[in-house]
Every structure is written in C-alpha cells, then in structure tokens.
Amino acid sequence: MAIVNLQNVTYKYPLTQTAVLQNINLQVNEGEFVAVIGPNGAGKSTLCYAIAGFVPHFFKGEMSGTVEVAGVESAKSSLSEWVLNVGLAFQNPFNQISGAKYTVFEELAFGLENIGVPRDEMPERVERAMRLTGISALADRSPYSLSGGQQQRVALASILVMQPKVLVLDEPTSQMDPIGTREVFGVIRTLAENGMTVILVEHKVEWIAEFAGRVIALHDGQILMEGKPAEVLTSDALAEKGFGISRYTSTARAARTAGLWKKANLPVTLDEAAEGFAK
Amino acid sequence: MRERLSYYIKRDSALHRLNPLTKIILTLGILLVSLISPGYWTAHALLIFAIVPLSFLGRIWREFFSSAIRLIIPAAGFIFLMQAFFQPLGETVIFKFWVLDVTQESLAFAFRISTRITVMISAFTLFLLTTHPSELMSDLTRRGLPGQFAYVIISSLQILPQMQSKARTIISAQRSRGLDTESTFLCRVGSIVPLVGPLVFGSLVEVEERAIAIEARGFTSTHVKTSLHEIADTKFDKTLRWVLLALVILSLVWKIWQL
Amino acid sequence: MFEKMKKDFTTMTWVLIPVAIAINIAVGQIVVLLKLPVYLDSIGTVLVGIICGPWAGALTGALSNTIWGLFNPDSLPWWPVAFFIGLVAGLCANAGWFKSWPKVILSGFLIALTAAIVSTPISVYLYGGITASGSSFITAYLLQTGQGVLSAVLSTGFLVEPVDKITTAMLAFAIVQGLSKRLLARFPRPENAEVEQGSSSSQLVTALIVAVVVIALGFFVRNMLAG
Numbered sequence: 001m002a003i004v005n006l007q008n009v010t011y012k013y014p015l016t017q018t019a020v021l022q023n024i025n026l027q028v029n030e031g032e033f034v035a036v037i038g039p040n041g042a043g044k045s046t047l048c049y050a051i052a053g054f055v056p057h058f059f060k061g062e063m064s065g066t067v068e069v070a071g072v073e074s075a076k077s078s079l080s081e082w083v084l085n086v087g088l089a090f091q092n093p094f095n096q097i098s099g100a101k102y103t104v105f106e107e108l109a110f111g112l113e114n115i116g117v118p119r120d121e122m123p124e125r126v127e128r129a130m131r132l133t134g135i136s137a138l139a140d141r142s143p144y145s146l147s148g149g150q151q152q153r154v155a156l157a158s159i160l161v162m163q164p165k166v167l168v169l170d171e172p173t174s175q176m177d178p179i180g181t182r183e184v185f186g187v188i189r190t191l192a193e194n195g196m197t198v199i200l201v202e203h204k205v206e207w208i209a210e211f212a213g214r215v216i217a218l219h220d221g222q223i224l225m226e227g228k229p230a231e232v233l234t235s236d237a238l239a240e241k242g243f244g245i246s247r248y249t250s251t252a253r254a255a256r257t258a259g260l261w262k263k264a265n266l267p268v269t270l271d272e273a274a275e276g277f278a279k
Numbered sequence: 280m281r282e283r284l285s286y287y288i289k290r291d292s293a294l295h296r297l298n299p300l301t302k303i304i305l306t307l308g309i310l311l312v313s314l315i316s317p318g319y320w321t322a323h324a325l326l327i328f329a330i331v332p333l334s335f336l337g338r339i340w341r342e343f344f345s346s347a348i349r350l351i352i353p354a355a356g357f358i359f360l361m362q363a364f365f366q367p368l369g370e371t372v373i374f375k376f377w378v379l380d381v382t383q384e385s386l387a388f389a390f391r392i393s394t395r396i397t398v399m400i401s402a403f404t405l406f407l408l409t410t411h412p413s414e415l416m417s418d419l420t421r422r423g424l425p426g427q428f429a430y431v432i433i434s435s436l437q438i439l440p441q442m443q444s445k446a447r448t449i450i451s452a453q454r455s456r457g458l459d460t461e462s463t464f465l466c467r468v469g470s471i472v473p474l475v476g477p478l479v480f481g482s483l484v485e486v487e488e489r490a491i492a493i494e495a496r497g498f499t500s501t502h503v504k505t506s507l508h509e510i511a512d513t514k515f516d517k518t519l520r521w522v523l524l525a526l527v528i529l530s531l532v533w534k535i536w537q538l
Numbered sequence: 539m540f541e542k543m544k545k546d547f548t549t550m551t552w553v554l555i556p557v558a559i560a561i562n563i564a565v566g567q568i569v570v571l572l573k574l575p576v577y578l579d580s581i582g583t584v585l586v587g588i589i590c591g592p593w594a595g596a597l598t599g600a601l602s603n604t605i606w607g608l609f610n611p612d613s614l615p616w617w618p619v620a621f622f623i624g625l626v627a628g629l630c631a632n633a634g635w636f637k638s639w640p641k642v643i644l645s646g647f648l649i650a651l652t653a654a655i656v657s658t659p660i661s662v663y664l665y666g667g668i669t670a671s672g673s674s675f676i677t678a679y680l681l682q683t684g685q686g687v688l689s690a691v692l693s694t695g696f697l698v699e700p701v702d703k704i705t706t707a708m709l710a711f712a713i714v715q716g717l718s719k720r721l722l723a724r725f726p727r728p729e730n731a732e733v734e735q736g737s738s739s740s741q742l743v744t745a746l747i748v749a750v751v752v753i754a755l756g757f758f759v760r761n762m763l764a765g
Contacts, residue, residue: 014723054491058549060723080500088495095488098496099434099556102413109507110493114426116502119509144437158496286608314664354612354670361668365678379682392666400611407608427552431597435556435605442560446568460572467572471709474572475565479581479713482557487724490553498549 002027003197004051004166008065011046011055020046022221024065028166031195035208035229038218039242044201047218048090048170050074051199053082070165084115087164091171093151096158097143104130104146104154105139111162129161132194133187149180156187166197174203185211205233205246209268217243234266248273285436286346286407294337294405298516299415300422302406308523309402313395316530317537319387322395330401339408343401346408351400355393362389412436418510426504430493442482449477546591546726554590554725558582559602566606575672576702579606583620584627584649584710588636589725592628599624612670619657626652627707631730636711638734639745646707646749647700654695658688667691673698704749 006026012019020043028034038044049055056063057079067074069085077085089096101107108126117125130136133153138146143154152172159167169188173181185207191198192211202208208215208229215232217225219241225232232238234249246268255261255277267273294302309329313322334343362385364376369384416429450460453473459466460474559582566579583602587595599620607614630636630645661669661677667687668674673694680690714722714731722728 013720015719052495054494058491058494078501079494080497083495083497088491090488090491092488095485096492098430098493099437099489100430100493101433102437106413106507111496113505113507114497114502115500116505119505119507122505122507144441155492162496350611358665358668358670361670361674361678362666365668365674365681366666367681367684388666392664396665399614403607403611403614427547430552431555431559431601432605434553435559435601436608438556439560439563439605442564443567446564450568450571464574467574470572471569471574471578474568475581475709476716478564478568479561480716482561483554483713483717484721486550486553486557487721490549490724493553494549498552 001030003030003070004028004199005068006050006065007068009050009063009067010065011050011061011063013046013059013061016061020221021050024050024221024223026216026223028197028199030197033192033198033211033213034200034216035212035214036199036201036216036218037203037205037208037233037238037243038224039244041220042218043221044218045090045170046221048088048168048199048201051166052086052088052168053077053079054088057082080115083164084162085164086166086168087159087162088168088170089152089155089159089172090169091174093148093155093175096155097151098158102142103140104135104143107143107154108158108161111158115162125161125163129157132160132190133157134183147180148176149183152176152180152184153187156184160191166199167191169198169200169202171201171203173207181207203244205244206248206269209233209246219243230265230268233268252276285412286342286404287411288339288342288408289411290338290409292336292338292409294333294339294409296511297409297519298510298512299410299418300512301516301520302410303415304520304523306402306406308527310399311527312530313398315527315534317534319391321530322391322398325398326394326401330398330405333405337405337409339405342408343405346404347401351397351404354400355397358396359389359393362392414508414510417506417508418512420504421506421510427498430498438482442478445481446474446478449474543591543593546594548590548726550724551586551590551594551726554586555594555598555601558586558598559605561585562598562602563606576705578702578706578709580620580623580703580706581710581713583624584706585713587624587627587629588631588710588714588730589722589727590628591727592625592632594726595624595628596621597624615660615664616657618660619653622652622656623649623703627710631727634730636707636714636730637732639708639711639742640748642707642711643704643745643748646704649707650699650703651696653703654692654699657695658691661691662687708745 004027006024009021009024010019011021024047036044036047046055049059050067051069053074055061056075063075072085074082098107098110101110105126108129109122112122112125127136130139133156135150135153135157138150138154143151146154156172173184176184181204188198188200188211200208200212212229215227215229216223217232217238224241225235225237233246239245239250239253248267248270252261252266252273256266261276262279263276267276309325313325334340363381364379366385366388368388369382371383372380373383373386374381412433416433420426420429453470454460458470458473460470461467561582562579565581566577569576569578580599583595583599586598600617603613603617603620626649627645630648635641635645661667667677667681667690676697677690677694680693681687715733722731
C-alpha cells in the first residue's frame with residue numbers, strides 16, 4: 001500500500017515561466033527507502049518541498065495534480081498539519097536550528113511545544129529521538145556550539161521527535177566533511193532498519209547503493225528512470241545526461257571499453273569494483 | 280564590539296526563585312516609581328533601600344557591583360556632568376567654566392537625573408542577572424503572549440553575537456584587501472557599503488531556509504502551545520505583584536497631588 | 539484591520555525580525571567604529587517596514603531598542619522612537635513611497651520628522667533635554683542661548699535626524715533592490731518594493747539634490763526657531 005502518492009504533479013514557482021516539476025507520478029510504499037538523484041536544476045529540492053507540503057503552501061505558485069500522504073491530499077490540508085505527516089530536513093544544518101532555544105534538549109522539544117504535546121510526554125519523546133540519532137550526550141549543549149555533523153543530527157532528531165509518517169531528506173550531507181557524512185548516514189541506516197519510510201535526495205551514490213531499495217533519476221523536472229540501485233546507478237543513459245555517478249562505475253565502464261571489465265553489471269561501490277576486477 | 284548577551288548567573292536565591300513576571304513587574308515598578316514620584320529623594324531612597332538589598336537577596340551583589348562600576352557609574356557620571364554644565368538653571372553660581380555656569384540648582388538637578396538613571400539601569404541589570412531568557416519567555420507564553428514573540432526575542436539574542444562576529448570577520452577581511460576605514464571622512468563614508476553589504480545580504484538570504492525549518496516544526500500550528508519547563512508562580516508572587524502595582528499608583532497619586 | 543495586520547506576520551516575517559534587529563545593532567556598531575556622524579541603527583527596522591508592513595516594522599524597532607538595551611542601557615528609553623520609525627516607514631511604503639529614489643528621500647524625511655517629534659518628550663522628561671548622545675552639545679548650546687528646553691530639543695532633532703534617516707531610508711531601499719525577486723516574493727508585501735519606471739541614475743541625482751535641499755531647509759528651520 002503506497003503511503004506517498006504523487007499523481008501528475010506539475011509545478012511552477014511564482015514569477016517563473018517553466019515548470020520545475022513536470023507530470024511527476026510517484027508511489028512510495030510504507031517502510032520503503034527511496035533515493036532521488038539528478039543533476040543540478042533537475043527539480044530534486046522542489047520534489048522534496050512538494051512531498052513535504054511546502055509546495056504549494058509556502059512557495060505559492062501554480063501546482064496541478066495531487067500529492068497524497070496516507071490518503072490525505074496536501075492541497076486540502078494546511079502546512080502546519082501536513083508537517084505532522086511528512087518531516088523535512090535539508091542541506092544546511094546551521095539554518096535548521098530554530099534559534100529559539102538554548103540547549104539541544106529544548107531544541108528538540110521546540111516542535112513538540114508548537115504542536116501542543118503535553119509536558120509529561122515530552123522528555124520521553126525527546127530522549128528517544130536523541131538516542132536514535134546518537135546525540136544523548138549533547139543534551140545540555142548549545143545547538144550553535146556543535147559541529148556540522150552533530151548539528152545535522154540535531155536537525156534530524158528535531159524532525160523525528162515529531163513522529164512523522166514519512167521522512168524527506170534533501171541532501172543532508174552535502175555540506176558535511178567525511179566524518180559528518182558518516183555520522184549522518186549512521187543515523188539514516190538506523191532509521192531504515194527501524195522501518196521508517198525515507199525519501200532521500202543524495203549525490204553520494206555509493207551511500208545510495210548501500211541503503212536504497214529503489215532509485216529515481218530526475219532530469220529536467222521529469223522522472224527519467226526508476227528501479228533497483230544497481231540498475232539505475234550504472235545505466236549508460238545517466239552518465240550521458242550529466243548525473244553524478246560513482247567513480248567506480250565510470251572506471252569500470254572505461255575498463256569495459258578496454259576489455260578489462262568482464263562482469264555483466266557495472267559496480268557502484270568500492271567492494272563491488274574490487275570484486276569485479278579481482279575476477 | 281564584544282558584548283556578552285546573556286547576563287544570567289545561575290544561582291539559587293530568593294530573587295532567582297521569584298516568578299519571571301513578578302520580576303518584570305518589580306523592575307518596571309522601580310522604574311516607574313523613580314520616574315513618576317515627585318519627591319527629590321525618591322530615586323536615592325530606591326537605590327539604597329531597594330536596589331542594593333535586592334542585589335544581596337539575589338546573591339549576585341558581586342556581579343552587580345562589578346557591572347555598576349564598569350557600565351552604570353560611567354554612564355550616570357557622564358549624564359551628571361552634561362547636566363551640571365549645560366542645564367541653564369538657577370542663579371547661585373558655584374563656579375564658571377569657560378561660558379558655562381555650574382549653579383547649585385543645576386548640580387541638584389544633575390544629581391537627581393543621574394541617580395534616577397542609575398536606579399533604572401540597576402533595576403534592569405538585576406532583572407537580567409537573575410532571570411534566564413527562556414524561563415521568562417516560557418512563562419510569558421504560558422500567560423498568553425503569542426509564541427512567536429518568544430521566538431523573536433530569543434533568536435535575536437542568539438543571532439546578534441553571530442552577526443557581530445561575522446561583522447568582525449568582514450571588517451578585517453576588507454581591511455586586509457586595502458579598504459580604508461580610518462583616514463578621511465569620505466573614505467570612511469565610502470567604506471560603509473563594502474562592510475554592510477556582505478553582512479546584510481548574507482543574512483537575508485538565509486531567512487527563507489530558516490523559515491522553512493521552523494515551519495517544518497509546527498511553528499504555525501494552531502494547537503495551543505505547551506511548554507517543556509514548568510515555572511512556579513506562588514501565592515507570594517501574586518501578592519507581591521499587587522503590592523508593586525499599588526506602589527506605582529501611590530506615586531502617581533502623589534504626583535497628581537503636587538500639580 | 540486586525541486581520542490585515544495578521545496577514546503581515548507570516549513565518550517569513552517572524553524570521554526576518556530577529557535578523558533585522560541584528561542588522562540594526564551590528565550596522566550601528568560598524569558606524570560607531572567608522573566614527574561617522576550618523577547612527578544608521580534603523581536600517582533593519584525600515585527594511586521590515588517596507589517588505590512586511592508598518593506593524594512588523596514597529597515591532598522590529600521597539601524590540602531592537604530593548605535588546606540593544608541589554609548592553610547599552612541608554613538605548614532602552616528610546617524604544618517608542620524606534621517603534622514609530624518602523625511604523626512610518628511601513629506606512630510610507632504602503633503609500634508607494636519606497637519605489638523611486640526621490641520618494642525614498644521624502645520617506646526618509648518623514649521618518650526623521652517623526653523621530654524628532656517622538657524623541658522630544660522622552661528627552662525632556664527623562665533627561666531634562668541633555669541626553670548622553672553627542673547631539674546634546676547642540677541642545678546645550680541652544681539652551682545657553684536662552685531657548686526653552688522643548689524648542690531646543692526639537693530643533694536639535696530636526697537638525698540631526700534628516701541626515702541620518704534619509705541615509706537610512708536610502709540604504710534600506712538599496713538593500714531591497716539588491717534582493718532577488720524570488721526571495722522578495724516570499725515576504726508579505728513585495729509590491730511595496732517594485733521600482734517605478736524611469737532611469738534610476740538620473741533619479742538618484744535628483745534625489746540627492748532633494749536631500750541636500752531638505753537638509754539645508756533643516757538648518758534654516760533651526761535658525762528660525764533659534765532666532
């Protein structure tokens with residue numbers, strides 16, 4: 001049963017002529033982990049905003065088609081209700097800190113206070129979200145005093161604490177160093193294992209190959225290709241259209257032309273490449 | 280340009296334990312009485328019999344006196360001098376300085392105004408030393424202040440130091456590129472744009488993402504907001520607030536009586 | 539009216555206000571550092587007035603002084619002045635007076651008048667006319683020449699405020715012009731910032747001439763009051 005259901009979604013930002021999303025049809029099942037890839041300007045962030053309700057509620061503009069989550073249509077709901085269905089985290093961890101709170105613990109409770117969760121339920125929910133994201137030790141620190149990776153985990157925890165049905169992550173590691181990236185993907189792995197429905201926009205294809213059950217390739221506002229990571233991420237069409245692909249894939253592709261890669265499928269990760277070349 | 284934005288000193292005292300609203304009313308009460316009351320010695324009396332004892336009651340007298348020496352006394356002293364020299368009051372000249380007369384009357388006026396300023400700043404300082412901003416905001420929100428105000432106040436307090444450190448970075452970066460910020464008047468005027476531009480545009484561009492982030496956390500939710508912290512409001516608090524209100528009204532009556 | 543007011547307070551407005559407060563204070567401090575004879579401590583307030591309406595501007599001003607008061611207690615009593623600066627800036631913008639350079643100067647002048655008028659009673663009642671600000675030397679001089687407190691403070695205000703507030707209004711206008719249309723459209727009143735047709739550089743020149751005339755007029759008024 002699809003929990004997220006986009007039907008013929010076309011969208012234009014205000015003051016612009018071209019549609020950033022063109023006739024998008026997308027279904028995501030409960031507990032599924034879907035990755036979205038695409039070159040700059042493909043409409044990935046806009047797709048995230050559409051699922052998270054910010055398109056059209058926050059950005060206005062013209063939208064046609066329907067976005068449904070758990071059977072409710074976003075255009076018929078209000079943004080403040082919609083965020084209870086879909087949680088959104090994005091690139092810049094610094095801008096995701098509310099600024100209204102002095103400690104990480106209070107920062108996580110900010111959303112709960114806003115939606116009127118009774119006081120006695122708060123500590124338990126906050127602590128659970130902190131455990132899930134591995135930030136329990138930071139509870140009394142100021143969110144501004146943390147590293148990028150820690151801040152991004154606080155941002156994730158601040159969304160998770162609201163218990164959304166679907167989590168939308170828009171390039172959560174694009175501004176992280178390798179350590180921060182590993183920290184954040186550690187959290188994403190935990191979420192995936194706990195059966196959370198996740199839609200992840202990401203450039204780092206090696207990580208996608210590890211987590212995603214399905215990959216969606218977005219190009220010029222349209223879905224170009226959809227399928228298993230191993231198929232989509234190694235497809236020749238992707239490389240031609242300027243998608244970011246794994247260096248192992250491109251190396252193996254070059255090796256294949258030279259007759260040095262013998263396997264039928266191209267690799268995405270280092271392990272696959274090593275295994276393939278070893279043969 | 281470095282200023283600390285949180286004066287709060289975490290300590291356990293009777294003043295700390297007062298409800299934040301009571302402390303606001305206490306501060307405003309002292310402020311208003313010193314402003315309204317027509318008695319010449321009111322401000323002096325408040326300083327000795329209210330401000331000083333409160334600083335001991337709050338167990339923050341050391342911090343209070345240090346900020347008094349650093350901030351309050353220089354400000355009040357400056358105002359005292361300005362008033363003493365420039366107020367064209369009275370006839371009893373004590374001494375002359377260039378074209379300026381310092382009279383007995385202008386000295387008396389200066390003493391009153393500068394003490395009043397001292398009392399007002401001191402009351403405010405005591406309030407800041409003993410009240411945590413988030414406690415204050417939680418309490419006011421609980422009493423019906425829209426939650427957005429708490430957001431605005433506390434995020435201003437947190438953004439300002441960031442902006443100031445960004446300003447320092449921009450100033451030193453532009454100076455190292457040869458921007459003249461010190462010589463002639465025209466040079467200094469000309470340097471406003473390269474200093475202010477990057478600071479302002481950088482922070483305005485962030486507004487959209489920050490709005491999305493808090494929106495994603497139910498900022499505009501129509502549910503009645505709750506609060507993580509429970510803030511005590513005792514019977515004593517309520518009584519004290521009424522007493523303070525009565526004192527303000529009393530000084531108002533005194534003022535009208537005098538007219 | 540209440541409904542209209544509520545419409546101006548979107549999440550964008552609430553997020554912009556703290557940023558504008560920080561801009562007021564940080565820019566005000568840069569100006570002190572550059573030792574310029576102006577304050578320029580309400581650029582953020584005027585900015586909010588333009589793109590989020592008069593009440594948001596007023597709130598920004600009032601809170602700005604309160605927060606500045608935390609480390610510069612002298613700015614605290616002046617919050618009503620800042621409140622009215624934001625309010626008048628917003629009203630001017632709603633009237634379409636932030637759409638071309640000459641109109642911006644006019645708005646700056648109106649803001650200056652407001653500031654001078656609102657600050658007078660505060661200055662007189664709280665400080666007997668002699669405040670901690672540098673412009674008090676002018677007031678002091680006028681007092682020594684035998685002027686009454688009220689007229690001395692008011693004419694000092696009329697003398698000092700126009701330069702500062704016209705510059706503030708022009709800088710705020712320049713900032714709004716520098717924002718992308720896309721970003722502007724997110725705020726409640728983007729239409730207040732649409733530039734009118736006409737060559738902007740010749741407008742700027744006219745505007746500067748108007749500004750000089752206005753300031754000269756200020757001197758004239760002061761002399762009249764003094765005489």
